[in-house]
Amino acid sequence: MSSLLETKIAARQHALREQGLLRQRKVLGVDHALNTNASTSSPRFVFEGRAYVNFSSNDYLGLSRVPELVEALHLGAQTYGVGSGASPLVTGYSDAHLALERELCDLTGHEAALLFCSGFSANTALMKTLFDQHDIVVADKLVHASIIDGLQDSGAQLKRFLHNSLESAERLLARHQTSALITESVFSMDGDCAPIFELSALCRQHHTWLIVDDAHGFAVLDGYNNADAAKLIDVQVVTFGKALGCQGAAVLGSQALIDFLVSNAREYIYSTALSPANAALALAATQYSTAHPELQQKLLENIALFKRLCREANVPLLGSDTAIQPLIIGDALQTLQVAEELRAAGIWVGAIRPPTVPVGSARLRITLTAAHAAEDITACVAQLAQVLSRVGVPLVTERQAADDHR
Ligand SMILES: Cc1ncc(COP(=O)(O)O)c(C=O)c1O
Known part of the structure; x- marks a missing residue:
C-alpha cells in the first residue's frame, strides 16, 4: 500500500501532466x-x-562567457578558495564582499548593501525581516514569487494594485496606512517597465517606502539606474544572475536598514555566505558592464x-x-x-x-x-x-x- 505522501505526490503530478503543467528539467x-x-x-x-x-x-x-570575467572567477578562487566556508557573521564575510558592496553603493547612491546567494533569498529575507502583522504592504499584481512568499511569511497584510496602474496604486495608498509599495523595474514575464519616477513621487506623497526588485533592470536599464537611484528608491534589490551573467544578489538601502537585516535576516545569518570568488566575479562583472x-x-x-x-x-x-x-x-x-x-x-x-x-x-x-x-x-x-x-x-x-x- 502507498503511503499518504506517495499517493499525494502521484495525484498532483498526474493532474499537472494532464494540464500540460508538469515541469521537467533538461x-x-x-x-x-x-x-x-x-x-x-x-x-x-x-x-x-x-x-x-x-x-x-x-x-x-552576454557577460557569462566573457574571457576577462572567466579569469576574474579563476583569480577569485585562487585568492580566496572556492567557497566562503561559513555564514557571514561567523567567518564568511571578506574584503571581496565588502568591495562588491561598496561598488554597488557607488553605482546606485545607496548607503549600504547586503549580499545574498540568490535574488530569491534576498527578496524573501527582506520581506520576512522588514514586515510583520502590523504592516500593510501594497504590491504590483505581477511581482515575483519570492516577494509574495516573503510577504506571506511575514504576516503583513498584502494589497495588490493593478499591474503598472498608478491610479490603482494611489487608491490603495489613500485608503490604507501602508508601510511600503513594492514593484519590479522590469517585469520578468511581461518585459514591461514600472513607472518608477511616478511611483516614487506617489510614495513620497504618502510617506511610504518604495521597494524595487531590479533583477531584470540592473546593468541594462538606463534612466533611474545610476547614482540617483537612491533618491527615488528606498530599497533596491539587484541580482547578479541576469545581466551580470554570474550569481548572487544584493539588497541596497540605508545603513540603518542593512544593519537591521544583518542582525535579523535569518536567510543571511543562518546560511553559508556567497563565495568570495563569486563576490570578486560580480564586482568584475559590474565594472565590466560599466566600462562597456x-x-x-x-x-x-x-x-x-x-x-x-x-x-x-x-x-x-x-x-x-x-x-x-x-x-x-x-x-x-x-x-x-x-x-x-x-x-x-x-x-x-x-x-x-x-x-x-x-x-x-x-x-x-x-x-x-x-x-x-x-x-x-x-x-x-x-x-x-x-x-x-x-x-x-x-x-x-x-x-x-x-x-x-x-
Ligand atoms: C523579478 C525577479 N526577482 C528575483 C528573482 C530571483 O533571482 P535569482 O535568480 O537570483 O534567485 C528573479 C529570478 O527569476 C526574478 O525574475
Missing part, C-alpha cells in the same frame, strides 16, 4: 564549437546531441531588430521594449507545442505556463542578448512566423480581424 551541454569564439557569437548549448541557439537566458549582456556601454547599445539594437522583424512578419508580441519579449499564446499545451516546433528548427525559447503566469496567458518568453548575431535573430523570427501559422496561433492581422469583428 540536461544541457556545452557547444564546444562555440567555445572557441566564446563571447562573440550567439549563445548556444547542446541538448541530446543537437546544438540550439539560446533565446531563453537572462544573460542579457557598447554592450547595452548592442542589446538595444538586437531588441529593435527582433521587434522590427516580428512587426513585418505579423508576429504578435506583447509590446515590451526590453530584452524580455513575450508572445502570449494562451493555452499551455499549445505553447509547449510551439516551443517544441521551434526546437525542431534549432531555436530554444522558454514556454512559460501557469502558475508562473496567470491561467490563460501561457506564453513564449523570448529573451535577447547583446551576444545574439543578427542572422540568428532573423532565423528565429522566420521560424516563429512559420510555426505560429502551422500550429494555428493567430498572427497580428488575424487577431485584429477577430477584434474588429467583435
Whole structure:
C-alpha cells in the first residue's frame, strides 16, 4: 500500500501532466564549437546531441562567457578558495564582499548593501525581516514569487494594485496606512517597465517606502539606474544572475536598514555566505558592464531588430521594449507545442505556463542578448512566423480581424 505522501505526490503530478503543467528539467551541454569564439557569437548549448541557439537566458549582456570575467572567477578562487566556508557573521564575510558592496553603493547612491546567494533569498529575507502583522504592504499584481512568499511569511497584510496602474496604486495608498509599495523595474514575464519616477513621487506623497526588485533592470536599464537611484528608491534589490551573467544578489538601502537585516535576516545569518570568488566575479562583472556601454547599445539594437522583424512578419508580441519579449499564446499545451516546433528548427525559447503566469496567458518568453548575431535573430523570427501559422496561433492581422469583428 502507498503511503499518504506517495499517493499525494502521484495525484498532483498526474493532474499537472494532464494540464500540460508538469515541469521537467533538461540536461544541457556545452557547444564546444562555440567555445572557441566564446563571447562573440550567439549563445548556444547542446541538448541530446543537437546544438540550439539560446533565446531563453537572462544573460542579457552576454557577460557569462566573457574571457576577462572567466579569469576574474579563476583569480577569485585562487585568492580566496572556492567557497566562503561559513555564514557571514561567523567567518564568511571578506574584503571581496565588502568591495562588491561598496561598488554597488557607488553605482546606485545607496548607503549600504547586503549580499545574498540568490535574488530569491534576498527578496524573501527582506520581506520576512522588514514586515510583520502590523504592516500593510501594497504590491504590483505581477511581482515575483519570492516577494509574495516573503510577504506571506511575514504576516503583513498584502494589497495588490493593478499591474503598472498608478491610479490603482494611489487608491490603495489613500485608503490604507501602508508601510511600503513594492514593484519590479522590469517585469520578468511581461518585459514591461514600472513607472518608477511616478511611483516614487506617489510614495513620497504618502510617506511610504518604495521597494524595487531590479533583477531584470540592473546593468541594462538606463534612466533611474545610476547614482540617483537612491533618491527615488528606498530599497533596491539587484541580482547578479541576469545581466551580470554570474550569481548572487544584493539588497541596497540605508545603513540603518542593512544593519537591521544583518542582525535579523535569518536567510543571511543562518546560511553559508556567497563565495568570495563569486563576490570578486560580480564586482568584475559590474565594472565590466560599466566600462562597456557598447554592450547595452548592442542589446538595444538586437531588441529593435527582433521587434522590427516580428512587426513585418505579423508576429504578435506583447509590446515590451526590453530584452524580455513575450508572445502570449494562451493555452499551455499549445505553447509547449510551439516551443517544441521551434526546437525542431534549432531555436530554444522558454514556454512559460501557469502558475508562473496567470491561467490563460501561457506564453513564449523570448529573451535577447547583446551576444545574439543578427542572422540568428532573423532565423528565429522566420521560424516563429512559420510555426505560429502551422500550429494555428493567430498572427497580428488575424487577431485584429477577430477584434474588429467583435
Ligand atoms: C523579478 C525577479 N526577482 C528575483 C528573482 C530571483 O533571482 P535569482 O535568480 O537570483 O534567485 C528573479 C529570478 O527569476 C526574478 O525574475
